[in-house]
Amino acid sequence: MTTILNRIDLNLLRVFDAVMEERSVLRAGQRICLSQSAVSHALARLREVLGDELFIRTPNGMQPTARALMMAPLIRQAWRSLETAVGVPKFEPSNANRQFTIAVSDFVTIVMVPRLLDLLRHEAPLIDLVVRSDSTTELAEQIDLGHVDAAIGTFSHIAPRFRSRSLFACDDVLIAGSSRHLGRLSVESLSELSIAAISLHGQQNELAEGFVSERGLFRxxxxxxxxxxxxxxSTSGQSARIMVSLPQFFALPTLLEQSELTAIVPRPLAASMSRTQSLTTYELPYKSESAEVGVLWHERTTNDAAQQWLLNIISRATEHLRDRSAGHIAGSKRSFIGTTSRKMAAIDCQF
Structure with missing residues (x-):
């Protein structure tokens, strides 16, 4: 059998399948875009290799021999398997039953995951989502091993084996318990506050720029x-007091309500927390750098249909954050018409 297979051109089996289906050399050629003579020549070669007539010409068309009838369903099945193997794989989220794993901070969990789950519930009800913390120092390794399908965060100096896509941008604001009335912040009043800040990965391997490096991935x-x-x-001869550094954001609302602490947080997080907690948001008296939040994945999955769908639905789950960012920038630009103090406030608000 191996010897025969080595002698058969797969195109001959394609011709056989077409003739078997059409029972006509002419119609088979039209179906697979070959001339009638090319089909006849292909059948002659296949007959020679297999030692069987395969098809007998009759007034009612090409009638298959017993050998051809035995071969036909097996060749049809094999041909379909080959088409599936080399074709573009499809992914149907509405009936797909599988699991995706994403690595995110609690910031992303709060501002994005609820919308992501809502999209999954409506469009892919059988898909399960595993949400892992991105604070693990083995994140790059977990992506390399395929244990994490996508990571969401702020990345820099990405190794060539990874791919990334921007999702949204955000700047910093200050939040405090609503019982406090801080008014418009100045550099001087800010320096008098006890501030809480978030450092996701502690001090281990941390760089001066506030990023941590691990296996070619700067986070x-x-x-x-x-x-x-x-x-x-420092420009005003002041210094900030970072009274407490926390590994996550979840504890902030309780701490802010029960103490004199304030906190510097990303703007989308402040908006989300203020909707459910008794918190007030204040503009900072300086312009913070806009942080790009993106989704990152391994290059080997770039052309995978399921992975592309996952990246697309993650992007859709952050549309409200992009829209809010655009609206905030537009509002800031309009405020440039006012006085100098209003201009400075607009600059502070820009992403």
């Missing part, structure tokens, strides 16, 4: 623009 660790804060205060 943001400090979830506020420390350089902008220190520069703004």
């Amino acid at each position: 943001r660790s400090e979830m506020y623009d420390r350089a902008a804060l220190e520069k703004a205060l």
Whole structure:
């Protein structure tokens, strides 16, 4: 059998399948875009290799021999398997039953995951989602091994084996318990506050720019623009008091309500927390660097249909954050018409 297969051109089996289906050399040629003579020549070669007539010409068309009838369903099945193997794979989310794993911070969990789950519920009800913390120091390795399908965060100096796509951008604001009335912040009043800040990965391997490096993947660790804060205060001879550094955002509402603490957080997080907690948001008296939040994945999955669908639905789950960012920038630009103080406030609000 192996010897025969080595002698058969797969195109001959394609011709056989067409003739078997059409029972006509002419119609078979039209179906697979070959001339009538080319089909006849292909059948002659196949007959020679197999030692069987395969088809007998009759007034009612090409009638298959017993050998051809035995071969036909097996060849049809094999041909379909080959088409599936080399064809573009399809992914149907509405009936797909599988699991995706994403790595995110609690910031992303709060501002994006609820919308992502809502989209999954309506469009892919059989798909399960595993949400892991991105604070693990083995994140790059987990992506390399295929244990994490996508990671969402702020990345820099990405190794060539990874791919990324921007989702949204955000700057910093200050939040405090609603019982406090801080008014319009100045550099001086900011320097008098006890501030909480978030450092996701602690101090291990942390870089001066607030990023942590691991296996060719640089991830943001400090979830506020420390350089902008220190520069703004040092210019006025002031210094900030970061009273507490936390590994996550979830504890902030309770701490802010029960103490004199304030916190510097990403703007979308402040908006989300303020809707459910008794918190007030304040514009900072300086312009913080806009942080790009993106989704990252391994290059080997780039052309995978399921992966592309996952990246698309993640992008859709952050549309409200992009829209809010655009609206905030537009509002800031309109405020340039006013006085100098209003201009400065607009600059502070820009992403």
